[in-house]
Amino acid sequence: MIISAQTVRTAANPAERIDPVIRQIRDIVYQVSGIYQLEEKLYLLNDGCQRRMKPLNVRTPSEYWNYLHAHSNRDPEIRQLLNEITIGETCLFRSPAQLDALRKVILPEFAAERTKQATKRLRVCSAGCSTGEEPYTLAIVLMEELQSRLKGWDVEINATDLNDRSIEAAKIGTYGGYALRNTTDLHKRKYFSPIVEGKLQVRPEVKKLVRFDRLNLQDDSKMLFMKGMDIIFCCNVLIYFDGASKSRAVNHFFSNLNFGGYLFLGTSESLLNLNDKFHLVHFPGAIAYWKPSLRSEKL
């Protein structure tokens, strides 16, 4: 999982003037990648554009807009620009509104639907899990639920990433203050063990819930074997894919989800027109894509 640089950089001087063309560039980025840069974070896009303009020998945002608009190399360039405005850093409990939606709306919905099933199972996927912050967050949330609402349930989190080194680091599960900045003291005490000064390691009982695998989301043959998911988190990963690959991955997500399942993307990401079978649904502070249940009139 990769987060936007906006979360770790300090805000620019609000008086700093942004060239209006940057807003037009924001629109192009949104149309191509589904990433929307909020007004208050436009300075990050501005900085990113300035950095990209230099190697291209482009002098003004207008010229750069022309490049992004009409140049034959526009798609790779937009991905380069996205690389400039995002960085490979994240933390546990990164998106509280998504976790609230999971705990307060989705899990009660699943629990109500599955009361009559003999084996109650929940399968969650963290696609593009980087160094494990997201799947361990989900594991902690679900462990709390296993003591109440999901008592007796069989819960499994499949976490995947393309990068072997990330997977190895994720399996070790050691985090410092920055990655743990959103983690409460109670959660730290309950689900982590101190190892060296300032570092905590995820406890074995949390690790037990998570299975890590190397997976390329563009590998069709392997994606076909990820069936039966109830919830997929794929936050800020698809932005690095070109249109066709993104579309393929999203279609795999749709077919791999159970009916009634949910796909969560990053907080400023959208599927745009990649898949019209998903329903866009709002929860307080969060949006998700829902694969309607079988009884839905749309299917």
Next chain:
Amino acid sequence: MKAGSNAIIQERVKGIETTPSTPAVLMPLLQLLNAPGDEVELDEIVRLASYDNTIAGQCLRAAGSPLFGLAKSPDSVKGAVISLGLRRVQTILLTCCLGRAFPTRKWPIHPTAFWRHSLGCALACRKLSEKLGSRDVEKSYTAGLLHDIGLLVNCLAFPDEFMMAVQKACEEQIPLDEAELETMGFTHCETGRALGEKWKLADDLVEVIAHHHAVERAEAAQPLVAIVHLGDLICRMRGLDYGYYERHKVDLPEDPAWKVLLKEHRELEGLDLVRFTFEMDESIEQIHELVSTVFGAPVGAS
């Protein structure tokens, strides 16, 4: 609604007191909102805005918010009209008057949350109307601003009963109208309707107030009611709520209000809902600022 509630509502709404300047400014302003745009005189708006210096000052400060389209506050109400048009200044003036209309007492819901939600809904409705190519986007703004006026009635006329409803809503994380119906036997839709009728609001605004939680019951003004229903939902899902978590999943295109609007506006099919949501998010900070400007520091909150 529980039998007998209507008589009690009418009786209590009759007794609602507003602040002294309200009859002189708010009532004529509400009457002007009923009139066609070309029949409203600039001088009349300037006279109303000038009646109360505080309201005039707030109106100019509010007009300077990016939410209304200006980069800085205009020097005079006339200047605001020249820059923004008569209709928009009318709605800004209404926003300021409404914020001062009711005495501040103990509110079961936080007044800041209430005004943020009302203003947010007004802006969401105006934005949605613009996207749909509507001719009277300021009408949608006004409808959004007034839709929950019944909650104010409940604060003033049914404080104890409403307190119980709010507690139930917060504890169970359910929509406020559901909690009202279960504890009071009626909702802010009925009490708001009674105030709207007392104030002689236009029929379409009364329909919005009365039916924004049940679009299918609306009659002539159903599309306007549908816009407000959707604006209300979007605000409640994007941090402009009543100050508590609502356990709620909203599928807007499957909502009956969406289907009502789709019959009138095929443009709705092409609306990028995610982008609309992100654009609403961008307004949140400005809405917070505007509520501080117009409605001042929170007072009387419980």
